[in-house]
Amino acid sequence: MTYIRPAFRHPQLPLNKLGLPVSYYEGALSTLCAGCGHDSISAGIIQACWELNIQPHHVAKLSGIGCSSKTPTYFLSNSHGFNSVHGRMPSVATGAYLANRDLLYIGVSGDGDSASIGMGQFAHVIRRNVNMVYVVMNNGCYGLTKGQDSATADIGSISKSGSVNQFQGIDLASLAIELGATFVAQSFSGDKDQLVPLIKAAIKHPGFALINVVSPCVTFNNNPGSTKSYQFVREHHAMTSKMDYVPEMKTISTSYHEGNNQEIELHDGSTIQLHKLSPDWNPEDRVSAILALKQAAAKQEVLTGLLFIEPETKALHQILGTTESPLNTLTESSLCPGNKELLELNKSWR
Amino acid sequence: MKPTNINNPEYFHQVVDCQYACPSHTPVPEYIRLIAAGKFTEAYMVNWDSNVFPGVLGRTCDRPCEPACRRGRVEEEPVAICRLKRVAADNKEDVKQYMPQGLFAPNGKKIALVGGGPASLTVARDLAPLGYEIHLFDEQPAGGGFMRSQIPSFRLPETVLNEEVGYILNLGIHTHFNHYVRSLKELLQSDYDAVFVGSGAPRGRDLLELPGRNEGDANIHIGINWLASVAFEHTKKIGKRVLVLGGGNTAMDCCRTARRLGGESVKVLVRSPFEEMKASPWEKEDAIHEDIPIIDNHVPKSFVVKEGQLIGMTFEKVKAEYVDNKRKLVPTGEPEVFYEVDDVLIAIGQENSFPWIERDLGIEFDKWNMPLVNETTYCSTNEKVFFGGDAAFGPKNVITAVAQGHQAAISIHLYCSEMNLKTDRPAPFVNLHNMKMGIHEWGYDNNVVTDQRYVVPQASKTETLRDRKKEVELGFDVMEGFKEAQRCLNCDVQTVFTESKCIECDACVDICPTSCITFTTNEENESDIRNKLKVPATNLSQPLYISDTLPTKRIMVKDENVCLHCSLCAERCPTAAWDMKQFYYNVTKAMGMKNEVIG
Numbered sequence: 001m002t003y004i005r006p007a008f009r010h011p012q013l014p015l016n017k018l019g020l021p022v023s024y025y026e027g028a029l030s031t032l033c034a035g036c037g038h039d040s041i042s043a044g045i046i047q048a049c050w051e052l053n054i055q056p057h058h059v060a061k062l063s064g065i066g067c068s069s070k071t072p073t074y075f076l077s078n079s080h081g082f083n084s085v086h087g088r089m090p091s092v093a094t095g096a097y098l099a100n101r102d103l104l105y106i107g108v109s110g111d112g113d114s115a116s117i118g119m120g121q122f123a124h125v126i127r128r129n130v131n132m133v134y135v136v137m138n139n140g141c142y143g144l145t146k147g148q149d150s151a152t153a154d155i156g157s158i159s160k161s162g163s164v165n166q167f168q169g170i171d172l173a174s175l176a177i178e179l180g181a182t183f184v185a186q187s188f189s190g191d192k193d194q195l196v197p198l199i200k201a202a203i204k205h206p207g208f209a210l211i212n213v214v215s216p217c218v219t220f221n222n223n224p225g226s227t228k229s230y231q232f233v234r235e236h237h238a239m240t241s242k243m244d245y246v247p248e249m250k251t252i253s254t255s256y257h258e259g260n261n262q263e264i265e266l267h268d269g270s271t272i273q274l275h276k277l278s279p280d281w282n283p284e285d286r287v288s289a290i291l292a293l294k295q296a297a298a299k300q301e302v303l304t305g306l307l308f309i310e311p312e313t314k315a316l317h318q319i320l321g322t323t324e325s326p327l328n329t330l331t332e333s334s335l336c337p338g339n340k341e342l343l344e345l346n347k348s349w350r
Numbered sequence: 351m352k353p354t355n356i357n358n359p360e361y362f363h364q365v366v367d368c369q370y371a372c373p374s375h376t377p378v379p380e381y382i383r384l385i386a387a388g389k390f391t392e393a394y395m396v397n398w399d400s401n402v403f404p405g406v407l408g409r410t411c412d413r414p415c416e417p418a419c420r421r422g423r424v425e426e427e428p429v430a431i432c433r434l435k436r437v438a439a440d441n442k443e444d445v446k447q448y449m450p451q452g453l454f455a456p457n458g459k460k461i462a463l464v465g466g467g468p469a470s471l472t473v474a475r476d477l478a479p480l481g482y483e484i485h486l487f488d489e490q491p492a493g494g495g496f497m498r499s500q501i502p503s504f505r506l507p508e509t510v511l512n513e514e515v516g517y518i519l520n521l522g523i524h525t526h527f528n529h530y531v532r533s534l535k536e537l538l539q540s541d542y543d544a545v546f547v548g549s550g551a552p553r554g555r556d557l558l559e560l561p562g563r564n565e566g567d568a569n570i571h572i573g574i575n576w577l578a579s580v581a582f583e584h585t586k587k588i589g590k591r592v593l594v595l596g597g598g599n600t601a602m603d604c605c606r607t608a609r610r611l612g613g614e615s616v617k618v619l620v621r622s623p624f625e626e627m628k629a630s631p632w633e634k635e636d637a638i639h640e641d642i643p644i645i646d647n648h649v650p651k652s653f654v655v656k657e658g659q660l661i662g663m664t665f666e667k668v669k670a671e672y673v674d675n676k677r678k679l680v681p682t683g684e685p686e687v688f689y690e691v692d693d694v695l696i697a698i699g700q701e702n703s704f705p706w707i708e709r710d711l712g713i714e715f716d717k718w719n720m721p722l723v724n725e726t727t728y729c730s731t732n733e734k735v736f737f738g739g740d741a742a743f744g745p746k747n748v749i750t751a752v753a754q755g756h757q758a759a760i761s762i763h764l765y766c767s768e769m770n771l772k773t774d775r776p777a778p779f780v781n782l783h784n785m786k787m788g789i790h791e792w793g794y795d796n797n798v799v800t801d802q803r804y805v806v807p808q809a810s811k812t813e814t815l816r817d818r819k820k821e822v823e824l825g826f827d828v829m830e831g832f833k834e835a836q837r838c839l840n841c842d843v844q845t846v847f848t849e850s851k852c853i854e855c856d857a858c859v860d861i862c863p864t865s866c867i868t869f870t871t872n873e874e875n876e877s878d879i880r881n882k883l884k885v886p887a888t889n890l891s892q893p894l895y896i897s898d899t900l901p902t903k904r905i906m907v908k909d910e911n912v913c914l915h916c917s918l919c920a921e922r923c924p925t926a927a928w929d930m931k932q933f934y935y936n937v938t939k940a941m942g943m944k945n946e947v948i949g
């Protein structure tokens with residue numbers, strides 16, 4: 001009965017620095033199809049938040065509509081959440097972020113939610129550099145409405161019913177780099193070893209961070225001929241790099257060979273350790289990142305890993321120069337300085 | 351590491367912790383499910399086939415299954431397996447119709463059984479349906495051995511014992527009660543084709559070397575002799591102040607019996623620390639509940655006799671010290687303590703004794719005067735003579751006697767069929783069958799309840815202390831039995847993995863509530879694999895289930911340790927690479943073998 005989850009957990013579950021077991025970060029039992037890639041990504045988010053010792057009540061989960069957008073229910077039950085209308089998660093996230101800059105915002109969307117109905121919102125949330133993690137669970141179809149081709153379906157990809165997609169797919173990662181995103185990564189739901197460090201780095205990035213995760217829809221788009229199936233992605237998987245996220249304090253000991261190593265320091269002193277697999281790609285250079293994506297696409301490869309990062313970035317609050325205190329905590333006394341101040345101000349304009 | 355060979359029935363057998371730990375490998379989860387379904391008669395018969403005395407064992411078994419039970423690794427307490435057995439026995443309907451129905455066509459072979467305890471009775475039950483003419487000898491007036499003479503009626507009512515001994519004797523067994531076998535030679539010289547020795551370990555240890563032992567003899571009793579004398583109603587009273595020496599189950603039965611025979615101040619004095627006493631925790635609890643203090647770390651030093659009358663005992667106080675894991679009891683140096691007493695019961699262990707077995711019959715004995723018995727065939731060095739139960743390897747318990755009886759019966763049958771006792775032994779009956787009924791439906795109740803172990807209700811103390819025969823435990827009623835049965839995790843419903851179907855989507859890894867499943871790269875050593883699992887597999891007594899190499903060059907590793915058998919992995923698997931299959935394992939009994947004896 002997958003609708004009842006036993007209450008017992010492994011009695012030797014390790015605890016994080018907050019003294020919490022990973023089970024504290026779980027959500028309700030998923031109602032997605034058995035084997036849906038989205039569930040793996042939820043598990044990756046749970047793992048990343050547990051490893052980073054994040055207090056679940058310091059997190060807000062936001063989503064739109066779709067199977068992917070249902071997933072916030074299935075992780076971090078002890079967090080805040082808002083399940084918005086189709087394609088409108090970015091506006092809700094922007095508003096929430098403006099009101100309370102202290103929370104960690106995790107937005108979850110689908111390829112339909114972001115690349116079709118929400119395309120405009122997607123562009124603007126990037127442009128405004130809202131400090132959030134934006135996860136696209138990309139299955140190339142509208143899973144929730146029974147598998148119609150989405151705007152990210154690759155041209156030539158064959159659907160379960162046998163029809164061939166005639167339209168050019170939107171590449172969300174290239175687009176995000178183009179639009180000025182300062183953290184863009186791509187991953188595969190079937191590779192948690194890669195996904196979890198990426199989510200951790202994205203959480204630590206002080207601006208907008210996109211992770212476009214290929215996440216097979218087992219029910220409607222896992223057939224031969226689909227370019228978003230488990231088998232296709234496993235066979236056409238190319239990595240930019242192997243990556244570790246190394247929290248501050250911890251001494252660095254990468255097991256990778258010398259040579260193509262690159263270390264990227266984040267604003268809080270933690271680092272991303274990269275072992276580059278494609279030699280001419282430079283993760284801190286937009287042009288090189290886009291080039292790497294185009295080259296991979298030409299070879300029918302799914303390029304995964306960290307694609308682009310600009311560690312020093314100004315998020316929306318910095319751009320607007322708002323106060324450090326979350327706006328929702330400001331009371332009338334600080335918002336309304338009083339008649340004396342007003343008179344002073346008016347005097348200065350006379 | 352090589353993939354696990356699940357075609358070897360021993361692999362899944364060990365996953366069913368309780369059944370594996372049970373000496374006669376009773377299919378526990380199978381009968382627990384039957385109890386939950388209200389099928390008490392069927393549940394009783396599953397037990398009867400394996401352990402022969404479900405009603406007796408449901409009250410008295412040493413329950414090696416319970417410390418092994420998986421539930422005890424997931425939460426505080428194991429399933430009350432033993433007391434569930436009693437629910438089946440208490441609520442069954444007519445079971446006789448499902449038992450072998452005599453008369454059995456004789457096969458011309460004649461077997462003698464020495465002793466009428468559980469070991470001999472098991473041999474009798476397993477062989478009688480094959481047409482053997484079976485003669486059972488016991489010096490007692492009725493069958494049951496120690497189950498009758500030692501286990502007190504307040505734990506095991508005579509009616510329950512009589513019923514279950516009766517099922518066997520009614521299979522046409524020739525009983526010779528009140529008949530002590532004085533000479534094995536004589537038996538062998540008569541026309542028996544084989545002899546089974548199930549004479550138990552009938553001699554209680556004494557403290558002959560202690561000062562005052564002889565002078566105080568009138569009030570000093572050997573525990574097991576005294577219990578037998580109470581059981582057969584020769585002894586009806588005991589003094590007001592009683593000391594019981596010893597810390598095993600005999601001591602516990604002695605002190606509780608003494609409380610019912612007039613003992614007002616009954617104390618148990620034991621050499622070892624309380625935690626290390628041989629008695630089971632529940633036996634100690636029951637004694638303490640009946641106002642019997644257990645005084646540990648006291649070594650008896652002397653019986654104090656005044657004017658020919660025992661008046662007390664002295665003890666030396668000791669403490670336990672451990673050197674190289676060996677315990678030594680070291681005197682604390684405190685002055686000896688004196689306890690006043692009217693009667694003393696010595697319950698410090700039993701020994702085997704075979705004064706009736708001549709030493710020139712080809713039966714070899716070791717330096718401890720124990721016969722050399724083969725641990726698989728239970729045959730002695732005389733091919734016609736078999737041993738089982740306490741007589742074979744020293745005092746154990748009823749379920750061990752039964753398990754050995756089954757094996758000895760197989761050997762006797764093979765011997766009489768002129769077959770090889772080792773190479774012709776029958777394999778267990780095994781079966782693996784699918785439990786899938788629908789998308790979210792299985793042929794078993796996979797919902798894991800969080801109920802804590804239910805406590806067996808007891809009759810009031812004032813009532814039970816007044817009447818030696820009044821059973822203390824009332825047993826679970828049907829509803830309590832159902833709830834307790836629901837705590838069972840159905841460990842026989844196995845998770846079966848098919849590599850070729852797995853698409854490595856991680857769904858099972860993500861859903862498993864107890865983090866049992868990991869996909870990882872293979873290693874040479876098991877310990878390296880154990881260390882890198884999602885939760886390291888530190889319980890080395892529990893196996894790893896390892897798959898063959900998958901397309902990503904990884905392997906699937908499942909740590910069986912705390913798997914809840916909840917089926918979520920199988921329900922979440924989109925390709926049915928995981929499946930839940932019920933594994934049925936049953937030790938073959940002689941009763942179920944082909945009858946190849948030509949009479």
Ligand SMILES: Cc1cc2nc3c(=O)[nH]c(=O)nc-3n(C[C@H](O)[C@H](O)[C@H](O)COP(=O)(O)OP(=O)(O)OC[C@H]3O[C@@H](n4cnc5c(N)ncnc54)[C@H](O)[C@@H]3O)c2cc1C
Nearest residue numbers: 465467468469488489495496531549550739740746747748
């Ligand atoms: C006080 C006490 C309490 C116990 N409580 C429990 C309990 O709660 N649960 C449990 O599982 N186990 C218990 N045991 C242990 C259990 O009773 C024995 O392990 C078990 O009965 C052994 O079975 P058996 O068939 O080997 O021999 P026994 O049951 O000992 O039967 C042997 C029989 O052979 C007879 N005999 C011996 N020599 C001869 C001869 N030469 N001729 C004729 N007859 C002979 C004896 O009189 C006896 O009746 C207890 C033991 C004692 C002493």
Ligand SMILES: Cc1ncc(C[n+]2csc(CCOP(=O)(O)OP(=O)(O)O)c2C)c(N)n1
Nearest residue numbers: 066067068086110111112113141142143144
């Ligand atoms: C305004 C509006 N338009 C259309 C729909 C119908 N609808 C529901 S889910 C969905 C597509 C979801 O696709 P995606 O975001 O890729 O999620 P998936 O189910 O594939 O994870 C659509 C079109 C809707 N719910 N609301």
Ligand code: SF4
Nearest residue numbers: 033036067143217218
């Ligand atoms: S329809 Fe597709 S995307 Fe939706 S839950 Fe099922 S497998 Fe996942």
Ligand code: SF4
Nearest residue numbers: 368419420838839841
């Ligand atoms: S949970 Fe049930 S099947 Fe598993 S070991 Fe305990 S009694 Fe046996």
Ligand code: SF4
Nearest residue numbers: 862913914916917919
């Ligand atoms: S049955 Fe499967 S999901 Fe349930 S505990 Fe066992 S391995 Fe985990």
Ligand SMILES: [Mg+2]
Nearest residue numbers: 110111139141
């Ligand atoms: Mg989609």
